[in-house]
Amino acid sequence: MGRATPWALALGQMALLVLLGPLVTGVIQKLKARLQCRRGAGILQPYRDLTKLLRKGTVQADTAGSFFRAVPVLVLASTCAAAALVPVLFAPPAAGSASPLPLGDAILLLGWLALGRFLTAVGALDAGGAFGGMGASREMTVATLVEPVLMLVVFSVSVVAGTTDLGAIAGHLSLRRGSFGAPDILALFAMLVLLLAETGRIPVDNPDTHLELTMLHEGMLLEHSGPGLFCLVLAHHTKQIVVMALVQALFLPWIPASTAPFALALGLGAFAARTLVLAIFLALVESSYAKLRFFRLPQFLGIGFLSAFLAVALRLL
Amino acid sequence: MSPELATRLIDALGALLLFTMILILAAGQLYRAIYAVAAQSVLIALAGAVLGATTHNLDLWIVAGITLLVKAIALPWLLLRVIRRVGIRREIEPVVPITATLAIAGGIVVLAFHLSSSLGAVRQAITGNALPVGIALTLMGVLVMMSRREALTQMVGLFASENGIFFTAMAVSQGMPLIIEIGVVLDVILGALVMGVMVLRVRSSVDADIAELDRLRG
């Protein structure tokens, strides 16, 4: 039972998340289709879409600069970096000294995600299209509402663990599983609201549409094509699974504390099961709610904000 | 059920109650607020059952049952029926912006927890965090009533407020005397009926929503 997380394991976890990301999207799409009494595309459809994009050439707007080309790669890179920081299969037991290689700091994780978001928005502005600009401005508005709440949620949990190291938090929580107090419940609800916003799902954004009035994320991708679009779409899938893994690490931390192959397999199974639960949650919400008007969003995200705030307050009082 | 487990369950229910209250505060549509308050009443009934199982007090079970029947089923049904009869506008238009209301609500909860943590040994007379959550729910219910104009939303706020009182009352050592709780519930029903009748009457005799009545000033 090693204290340190081997580099290989961290990279393996990252690769796993990047590879599984499209699958999760596919599963959600399939669930949604079923809930709406459609047959829907197969769960591997996102992979097919991605490979299709790789085969296509790139078309670039005349107004776009050379930076525009670099954006997709940078976004994918920052998202992958974020993916390396979440504990998925393994969480070091929190007892005593910090591990030589910290699995990941929560604030750093949020920083990587924010960087990805920022780069996407900048890229959209760089292309000079009207939709891109609108999408970017809306995305950043949502970001200002979402990111502080995300911070609050992380704080509310890290107050207990006494660290912002995600691995340590998950490990600490694994030790005292079952004691799920009032602040945890509120923080979990806040996190679920955020999950909808961060994955660009229905009350906040509509992932299935290119209708100009409703799109946030899609608007920013409009000017991209070919391999560039491949990077951005893959980054989006990855971000989704990373946020889901973050929810699990903070609130459903049944993560093995050993690197034995059997434990790792168990961890993978548990991760799959929990992710499926979250996917079902997303599909249910998407099927039963309508997208909110943009100016109603602060109100919706306010639910998350207040819940997270109360979670922190209850912890401290 | 052991007292420790009961305390933990009450704490958890308290958190869920606060969350339903947040949903009511943030609800942009009337029927959502009504569903939220119904869910809240179910939680109150659950709390009654938990406390009943802990203290082996039959009264609490009865109160839980009454709460479930009256506040989780009958009153929300009444509200939905009035909506259908009157055809009120379903979007809630607050006097105070909802985001501001949410901010005030945050302050209220912090204040409630601060107040109750300032108390001494007497806190043991009330299980878990039922006291601060009860205070917070009551005040937030009043906040809903003050920040909205629609008659039915105000009624939702009233029910939420009373849920808070019930939560605390049930958690006081053995709960209040049964006859008092029943009397309170009866008053709530009667009050709700009178209010419902008034909403319908305003619609039929003045042809307006109560929210539009604002001539009495000064």
Place this chain on the structure above:
Amino acid sequence: MTTLLWILPLVPVAFGLAMLGVRDRRLFHALDLASASATGVLVVIVARTVMRDGSLRAAGVFAADAVTVVFLGLIALLGLATAIYTIGWMRREVAGGDIEERRLPAYFALVQAFLATMLVTVLADNLGVLWIAMEGTTITSALLVGFRRDRYGLEAAWKYIIVTTIGISFGLFGTVLVYAATAHALGGAAAGAMNFTTIAAMAHRLDPGIVRIGFIFVIVGYGTKAGLAPMHMWLPDAHSQAPSPVSALLSGALIKCALFGIIRFHTIARGACGPAFSGRLLLLFGLVSVVVATPFILTQRDLKRLLGYHSVEHVGIVALGLGIGGPVGTYAAFLHVLNHGVTKALVFFVAGDALGRYGSRDMGRIRGFLRAAPFAGTFLMLGAFSLAGTPPFSIFVSELLVLRAGIAAGRYVTVAIFLAMVVVIFAGLIHHAGKMAFGEPDEAVRRGGEAPSGVLAMGLLAAVMLLLGLTVPPGLDRILTRAAEVTLGS
């Protein structure tokens, strides 16, 4: 004797139920008067018993002590006066088509139910019963406030029921907290942990912190119902829109019942947290009420709204008396409860007459009232002088006592503000009343033809008002002194 306490609130209930089947208008009034007289007789018996034995208790639900007797007497007296006044008033309303004949059973039954809930409120020993009855008064009187079913009436009724119900929920929360404190002190939920007599007897053992929070909830909650500023928003609306006899009951009796609730918790809080805490809160709310009401009284054009704001001021004075405390201040508060109840009911009767004559509550259009209705006009002037605090009327006496207590307690700032406001209100009120009473009424205004019943009811109240101004009868004096002692917990 204890069964008497059960019978007392049942009298109006029984008469109210009987009225539902009646169709003849004269029979209504007969039943109304019979109910009021029966209540009056029972109240007198209760009062005598209480003064002989100290207190009366019935099975932990009802109890009567001197404080109860003060409020019981007020409710019984106003119930009787209103029953008499309603005879003439109702004839005119029905003739004028303002109230349909077929809705009379509902009106009379509701008034009886309203009286019954008020009686239960002041008789309650169990604080839960007190709350239930108080909410009952809201429900019954809200229906009466909105009885005319027009736009304004419904608006006032809605505002009334919503605002007071919010307030009352605060009251319930306060009750729950005090109950929690008692249960804690008793080491478990024992029988009688909600009874005022039990709690008051062991008040010094209660946890001061939680009682403090509880009292804040109660004073805000029941204070809403009592019309203390700044929770008074419903009061002018409801008082102005209700039918005039109901206005008299609302202002004369109902808001006093809410004060009764505050007084009960004041006693408990004094025992648990010492006299300073609850007294200071009452002082604060009382002063705010007096100050807030003043500008509205000066600029008011609507006669009944004027009286409504005036009630806010006087409830504030009662709170001041209680807040200043001591035997004198508390005695003055109880005396003021009686004086204001009687006087305000009288003036609302006059307002009902004026409303019928001029068809308007606008004081700018009421002219030459003395010519048009010599009796009612005289009573208007008497009532106005009394309300403004002129000797030899009763309110002067109680206000003077409050002042004396304030000076004796060294609360000079409070006394100064109070005096200034009373002087300003005096000027405003006499100005308004003078403009209404003197001058020549319009040709269209009906002259004379005052209903004998109305004059009788007003005369009865005016006589009480004058009597209390000249002297406090020894029997009443003993009751008030004892009530002050009970409130102060000695």
